[in-house]
Amino acid sequence: MxxxxxxxxxxxxxxxxxxxxxxxxxxxxxxxxxxxxxxxxxxxxxxxxxxxxxxxxxxxxxxxxxxxxxxxxxxxxxxxxxxxxxxxxxxxxxxxxxxxxxxxxxxxxxxxxxxxxxxxxxxxxxxxxxxxxxxxxxxxxxxxxxxxxxxxxxxxxxxxxxxxxxxxxxxxxxxxxxxxxxxxxxxxxxxTRKSSFYGNFDETDMMNILSTRGVTIISSAAITDAKTTSDVASKVQQSWLNSIFCPVESTGVIRAGLIYEGPEKMAKLINVPAIFEAVGEPVELFEGTYITDSDPTITTILAGLSFPSRRMIAIEETLEKNKDRLQNLVNKEFTQTYESKIPWASSLKARPQERKPGSITSKLSKYQK
Ligand SMILES: Nc1nc2c(ncn2[C@@H]2O[C@H](COP(=O)(O)OP(=O)(O)OP(=O)(O)O)[C@@H](O)[C@H]2O)c(=O)[nH]1
Ligand SMILES: [Mg+2]
Missing domain, CATH: 3.40.50.1440 (Tubulin/FtsZ, GTPase domain)
Incomplete structure (x- = not known):
């Protein structure tokens, strides 16, 4: 389960x-x-x-x-x-x-x-x-x-x-x-369900990270063609910008996870301080290393990040820029009316004929030859 x-x-x-x-x-x-x-x-x-x-x-x-x-x-x-x-x-x-x-x-x-x-x-x-x-x-x-x-x-x-x-x-x-x-x-x-000789990332580690208050991202970086520790660090940092989550904007990760899956020889290129240089070292880091023959990948979980103010400004700024237009639009809903430019034309419409009642004697005399 x-x-x-x-x-x-x-x-x-x-x-x-x-x-x-x-x-x-x-x-x-x-x-x-x-x-x-x-x-x-x-x-x-x-x-x-x-x-x-x-x-x-x-x-x-x-x-x-x-x-x-x-x-x-x-x-x-x-x-x-x-x-x-x-x-x-x-x-x-x-x-x-x-x-x-x-x-x-x-x-x-x-x-x-x-x-x-x-x-x-x-x-x-x-x-x-x-x-x-x-x-x-x-x-x-x-x-x-x-x-x-x-x-x-x-x-x-x-x-x-x-x-x-x-x-x-x-x-x-x-x-x-x-x-x-x-x-x-x-x-x-x-x-968290895999076993490793080299260090497990277990369910308690995961829950420690995920129960952190704040914004969390998970991203994976393929490091197949990395040659140096700084190549690896920059690929991981790139993955923080290109994941499905709002890009990481600022320092201040509270808890993090770092999971390596791949051949043993690439594992030595992982340098934790270099990777976290861009966002600052977290208070706690939970690591897992899983040696496999697959392409080398580093998955990072960053938790406790601040709400992304630059991303939020991007949402808000079109509102700010259009403030007057939007306010006018909404005011219009309650105030708008239409004035006809041809008010005189209404009198052209069919209406009941007016008939002045006359006395019978006046009618009789009107037709008298
Ligand atoms: N990623 C993702 N975004 C979605 C999806 N469906 C809708 N959206 C986003 O959600 C917005 C619409 O929200 P909905 O989830 O349809 O709204 P709702 O909560 O059902 O609320 P109402 O329809 O207003 O009753 C869209 O403008 C998109 O931004 C989805 O399946 N995946
Ligand atoms: Mg809906």
Missing amino acids: KSIGVLGVGQAGGNIAQIAATMGYQTALINTNQRDGIVNTKVERKFFIPGYNGAGQNRSIGLKAVNDNYREIIDFVQKSFKNIKLLLVAFSTDGGTGSGMSPLLIDLLLDNLPGVNVGAIAIVPDRNVLAGNRINATECIAEISRIDSLSSVFLVDNDQMRKLNPQSSKHQIYLSSNQQVMEAINHVLQV
Whole structure:
């Protein structure tokens, strides 16, 4: 049984839970819209909030759905997951359901799932989304960042896939983002089940890292053609910028994992201080070395990172730049009217004829010859 469970909230969350289910994770989903959730056929446990039909990108509808149904929702989550150590709540930050429900839901689950750490897989929208989505994303991420005792927050950045594949459809971007985030988490979990003569990365190490509060990334670097320790360090650092997660921006990793898989001769090129020079040495590092014949790969897990302010500014700045235009647009909704330029033309329309009543004698005399 895997020790991590995935709870999807909203459409994107359900899609991630779907992939997790195919990998053998315990999964469940919550949605305000039955039609969205029904397509995630691999997810066995589903809760649809009664009386709702989607949140229409309105976070306050998602929030209300939790407010009005929190007992049933908590009960559903408690019953859906057995013997897990970490529950990851997956959702997009820029819709209405997942974005509006998840911060309060996570806060409630932290008090109602004894012995289970709760973390998040939060999707950050790509560059093509509009103002309403951007507002949702910033509000949601600000709320998530304020939750006490929350474990790892994985910020899945749809823009990372968009950058690499500008011509891809939305659907392709979403699907490969979903797949890659679950593969990254799954890879680390799989490693904890392997044995090594040289140093194991075990489940306790993984949970130590993943229960760290703050932003977490997992990335893998192929170091096949590295010749020196600095080649290796720069390949690993590159992987922090090119992963599926928001690129690492600043120093301040609190806990980290470093897993080497590959031939023994390449392992000696790993120099921990050189690798962590760019982000500062963490307080604790958990290492695993697995000698295999496969291509040499270094997987790093960085936990306790700050929320990525440069990435968030990129989301916010188009709002800031268009502030007046956007405010005018919204004001217009309440004030706009239309004035006809041809008011006189209304008198052309057919209307009842007016008839002045006359006396019979006057009629009789009018026709008299
Ligand atoms: N990575 C990824 N992103 C997705 C996926 N589906 C939607 N998104 C992102 O999520 C946003 C839309 O959010 P949804 O998850 O559809 O919204 P919701 O939580 O269902 O909320 P409402 O539809 O407003 O009720 C899009 O703008 C994308 O940024 C997905 O499967 N994967
Ligand atoms: Mg939806």
